[in-house]
Amino acid sequence: MNDSIVIIPTYNEIENIESIIRSVLSQHKFFHVLIIDDNSPDHTADKVVQLQSEYAGRLFLEKRAKKSGLGTAYVHGFRWALERKYEYVFEMDADFSHNPNDLEKLYKACHLGDADLAIGSRYVTGVNVVNWPLSRVLMSYFASVYVKLITGMKIHDATAGFVCYKRNVLEQINLDKIKFVGYAFQIEMKYRTYCNKFRIVEVPIIFTDRTKGQSKMSNSIIVEAVFGVISLRLKKLINTL
């Protein structure tokens, strides 16, 4: 039985979808892939369906009716994975910012090492970000400093979206409570893992800006993160997290 599923949320990733799927499924370590597509107008999902005959039993697709944000896409994927027997559940973007060759490093940190959550981290060894404008690097870096300050979590890359969870970490989180959409979702998942006293390990990776397709970053995602972190901390303080 394969123990690992890589969840990839997609919205208009037609330029990346085939190559990202092929790249993950040709890794030395055997992975399954679950695409969560929000009815992308560019027909990303149709491409996935085409590839499913080639990768029968390894490539799965969940379609949602409309764009509903990355956070709820992952929650949908986590539930799907927990209904099956996967032991390791990965999050990864479709845009090659996360290098599929690094998946195995995350897997090893959990499977051979003692990590319950392995984070592909940009900021353990300096700043490992390629081709982002300085403003974006600074925002992302200081977002992590801000999260550390407010929550007390000793994590260098709190907004990272390239991670591997052990099954029991996800089982212990009440997924019904997860409501954030963007970066705040990534922070919330890490904070809940941390509050549940699981072991979090950061694995250094190099993050590269997307070269194909459009970013879905928006100001509302930033605002959600800024206030979201404070609300998480307050909820923890009054025991309602």
Ligand SMILES: Nc1nc2c(ncn2[C@@H]2O[C@H](COP(=O)(O)OP(=O)(O)OP(=O)(O)O)[C@@H](O)[C@H]2O)c(=O)[nH]1
């Ligand atoms: N299903 C689903 N996927 C989404 C949604 N928003 C973003 N994604 C996917 O989530 C991943 C990350 O989104 P990106 O647009 O790359 O966001 P980002 O990485 O924060 O920003 P950039 O790197 O600047 O593009 C990609 O695979 C997107 O296609 C959404 O609302 N629904």
Ligand SMILES: [Mg+2]
């Ligand atoms: Mg991206």
